[in-house]
Amino acid sequence: MTLEELRKIAAAEQQTQQKYGHRVHVCIAAGCLSSHSDLVKEALRKEVLESGMQSDVLVKGVGCMGLCSAGPLVAVEPEGTLFAGVKAEDAAEIVAGLDSGAPAATSCPTDVPFFERQQKIVLENSGKIDPERIEDYIAADGYAALVHALAEMSPAEVIQQVLRSGLRGRGGAGYPTGLKWTTVAKAGEERKFVICNADEGDPGAFMDRAVLESDPHRVLEGMALAAYAVGAQQGYIYVRAEYPLAVKHLKTAIRQAEHMGLLGNSICSTRFSFHVDIRLGAGAFVCGEETALLASIEGRRGSPRPRPPYPAEDGLWGCPTLINNVETFANVPPIVRKGGEWFAGIGTEKSKGTKVFALAGRVANTGLIEVPMGITLREIIFQIGGGIPEGKRFKAVQTGGPSGGCIPEQYLDSPVDYESLAKIGSIMGSGGMIVMDETSCMVDVARYFMEFCKSESCGKCVPCRTGTAQLHDLLAKITEGTATPAELALVEELCDLVKHTSLCGLGQTAPNPVLSTLRYFREEYEAHIAKKECRAGVCQMHASGEVMP
Amino acid sequence: MKTPVRVKTLTIDGQEVGAREDQTILEVARENGIEIPTLCWLAGLSPVGACRLCLVEVRGVARLLPACVTRVEEGMEVTAHSERLAAYRRSILELLFAERNHVCSVCVSNGHCDLQAIAMKLDMTHVHFPYQYPRLPVDASHERFVIDHNRCILCTRCVRVCDEIEGAHTWDVIARGVECRVITDLNQPWGSSESCTGCGKCVQVCPTGALSEKGRSVAEMSKRRQFLPYLTLMREGRR
Numbered sequence A: 001m002t003l004e005e006l007r008k009i010a011a012a013e014q015q016t017q018q019k020y021g022h023r024v025h026v027c028i029a030a031g032c033l034s035s036h037s038d039l040v041k042e043a044l045r046k047e048v049l050e051s052g053m054q055s056d057v058l059v060k061g062v063g064c065m066g067l068c069s070a071g072p073l074v075a076v077e078p079e080g081t082l083f084a085g086v087k088a089e090d091a092a093e094i095v096a097g098l099d100s101g102a103p104a105a106t107s108c109p110t111d112v113p114f115f116e117r118q119q120k121i122v123l124e125n126s127g128k129i130d131p132e133r134i135e136d137y138i139a140a141d142g143y144a145a146l147v148h149a150l151a152e153m154s155p156a157e158v159i160q161q162v163l164r165s166g167l168r169g170r171g172g173a174g175y176p177t178g179l180k181w182t183t184v185a186k187a188g189e190e191r192k193f194v195i196c197n198a199d200e201g202d203p204g205a206f207m208d209r210a211v212l213e214s215d216p217h218r219v220l221e222g223m224a225l226a227a228y229a230v231g232a233q234q235g236y237i238y239v240r241a242e243y244p245l246a247v248k249h250l251k252t253a254i255r256q257a258e259h260m261g262l263l264g265n266s267i268c269s270t271r272f273s274f275h276v277d278i279r280l281g282a283g284a285f286v287c288g289e290e291t292a293l294l295a296s297i298e299g300r301r302g303s304p305r306p307r308p309p310y311p312a313e314d315g316l317w318g319c320p321t322l323i324n325n326v327e328t329f330a331n332v333p334p335i336v337r338k339g340g341e342w343f344a345g346i347g348t349e350k351s352k353g354t355k356v357f358a359l360a361g362r363v364a365n366t367g368l369i370e371v372p373m374g375i376t377l378r379e380i381i382f383q384i385g386g387g388i389p390e391g392k393r394f395k396a397v398q399t400g401g402p403s404g405g406c407i408p409e410q411y412l413d414s415p416v417d418y419e420s421l422a423k424i425g426s427i428m429g430s431g432g433m434i435v436m437d438e439t440s441c442m443v444d445v446a447r448y449f450m451e452f453c454k455s456e457s458c459g460k461c462v463p464c465r466t467g468t469a470q471l472h473d474l475l476a477k478i479t480e481g482t483a484t485p486a487e488l489a490l491v492e493e494l495c496d497l498v499k500h501t502s503l504c505g506l507g508q509t510a511p512n513p514v515l516s517t518l519r520y521f522r523e524e525y526e527a528h529i530a531k532k533e534c535r536a537g538v539c540q541m542h543a544s545g546e547v548m549p
Numbered sequence B: 001m002k003t004p005v006r007v008k009t010l011t012i013d014g015q016e017v018g019a020r021e022d023q024t025i026l027e028v029a030r031e032n033g034i035e036i037p038t039l040c041w042l043a044g045l046s047p048v049g050a051c052r053l054c055l056v057e058v059r060g061v062a063r064l065l066p067a068c069v070t071r072v073e074e075g076m077e078v079t080a081h082s083e084r085l086a087a088y089r090r091s092i093l094e095l096l097f098a099e100r101n102h103v104c105s106v107c108v109s110n111g112h113c114d115l116q117a118i119a120m121k122l123d124m125t126h127v128h129f130p131y132q133y134p135r136l137p138v139d140a141s142h143e144r145f146v147i148d149h150n151r152c153i154l155c156t157r158c159v160r161v162c163d164e165i166e167g168a169h170t171w172d173v174i175a176r177g178v179e180c181r182v183i184t185d186l187n188q189p190w191g192s193s194e195s196c197t198g199c200g201k202c203v204q205v206c207p208t209g210a211l212s213e214k215g216r217s218v219a220e221m222s223k224r225r226q227f228l229p230y231l232t233l234m235r236e237g238r239r
Helices: A003-018 A037-050 A088-100 A134-139 A144-152 A155-165 A177-186 A207-214 A216-230 A244-259 A290-297 A326-338 A340-344 A377-384 A418-423 A442-456 A462-480 A485-501 A505-509 A512-520 A522-531 B025-031 B083-099 B114-121 B157-166 B201-205 B227-238
Strands: A022-027 A057-062 A074-077 A081-083 A193-198 A234-240 A275-281 A321-325 A354-361 A367-372 A394-399 A405-408 A432-437 B007-012 B015-020 B055-058 B077-079 B145-148 B171-174 B181-184 B211-213
Touching (some): A003 A134, A003 A144, A037 A057, A144 A326, A155 A216, A177 A321, A216 A244, A216 A275, A216 A321, A216 A326, A234 A244, A244 A275, A321 A326, A354 A377, A377 A394, A442 A522, A462 A485, A462 B083, A485 A522, B007 B025, B015 B025, B157 B201
Parallel strands (some): A022 A057, A193 A321, A354 A432, B007 B077
Antiparallel strands (some): A022 A074, A354 A367, A394 A405, B007 B015
């Protein structure tokens, strides 16, 4: 495959699509699929066929369009109209209105902040291309970066672009991606691996799922570029088995890319070979931790080991291994295609580019959004998210899942970047963002996350295994109204212990939801203990109010 | 050509010590008479850094590091004993005592128990966390040995000695978090295990009374671990 051949495929595909006067995009990603968008797609196809418009109207399944709460979503190109909450029986009305442009009952405005305030890099093709057709990806400049890099760039030049872009790991910790690539590239061994961490486990987070379902080739291209840059021959995608559609799309994508010579042996007739295989996670949250992930791929029990040595020098089967998150890899093709400087021009001084967030909880528009780094939480929640529904008051936003913290109203104007979020006691995390209003009890939120960590702790190290269990029991007592002030002190002591003595990131960050709610909502804890009162009305207090023995 | 052995100098608790570059902080500390408590670590088995008792402070490193797996570095300044570390170590021990039933007075290993010995050494006078005491089974199906899960601290010494020294890999860990338990084969009764050779190494390395020989009464189960340094030494000599 040469750049010319690639362009030919792209041109042919674009021409085919231009033939159609209307291209009807139906979201078939997991969100809309769960409300039967597959039936909608079939109904639309049938309707087009019955009205004899099949030469003018193309109905195709696409990935996530973002506004998941209003699914199933249907978009019509090139007009750019959007229909929300579409049912199979709405097909006739939509098809009938295609030529006249008459609005349908399900029409949804697109000139709202939800769409206009976003900036899409990772999700640029999401909701536009058919994830199961490689030609559609190629027509959207797909694989151009890989083919160009193999022909024109040295591995060091690829790393140089990533370094210049300032891209940082999107899995949560924000380690500079270029630096990680440099260390793996410098490791002397012959055998090296590239691993894509798609074991997305934070409650309420579905960024990686959407990327894999909507644009799987982008991740494969990013991995291939990484493999070329660091000198790896084999790649693995560690994806959770709970994402069957993502796995299906990935398998199709790998097969197609191999068929076209964009993966496999002698890619683009060069000496570079790169194979990608899928490994399914069996539902352990801790396997998102990189050393546990490695153990799991090797067929061992998924429990972390102390670092150093880091996977960059001692990874899969003892070989140097590069592990990046789905979203990180998805950022790589446009960086190589458009140059690191272009990417570095977006975002803040230390956090470059965009970030995908899964907006969930008590907010009007829930779904998937991509925003430039440095945007404020207020803009995300009140403009893009459309504010709090039912006239309720905003209380806190939780970022970073069980490793993150709750951010109160006074910090709504903080910019969203790695450093700012860390300063106010939370983390960027992988991109989960849960909005809470006055009906949420912060003690109960902390208890919920601790219950999650307790059951997901691998059990290897003592503080995480027994500390999270103790913390959960104590927090449960507080929510039942049976705790004493001394037990609150014990909670604080255990938080400090678990945070500083646990083996891996799971334990070290498990106390964060408790610590941040204690920092900003301490009076709620005290009200539960002293007055046996839950102002949000969530916790069921023991009627007697007596301390249980 | 022989690769030269590089040596490093560092300080542990202010004491200047010399070390080979492939040594860990724990090894060097013990060579120099500086005691760092450990439970999961055992000479001859691969270190796992799980019990967290050997955590030390290293100047310039924000995190606490497990001495059993951290290699020495030139100019490292290690603090193995401080108020903060002592408090953490006591708390971790207390968490272990609170996790399962560790009533020494009725234990076969009373007086011969690593957990008990460390608790006394570190002045752990009481447990200030709520006791959890789940009801766990005792498996006495093996003809010579017994496992009492109520005394197990999940150090995985048995798992490692069986895998690394005996080569049978009869033991492993099942489930997650506080639900974890060591199991034989694929969670079959020990007595019906087909991989177990009955060598008893697991029993001898077990730090507590979780694994014991049948027929031992309270305080009668002392462990004989001489075989481990001997086997390790012999195997290293052969290489």
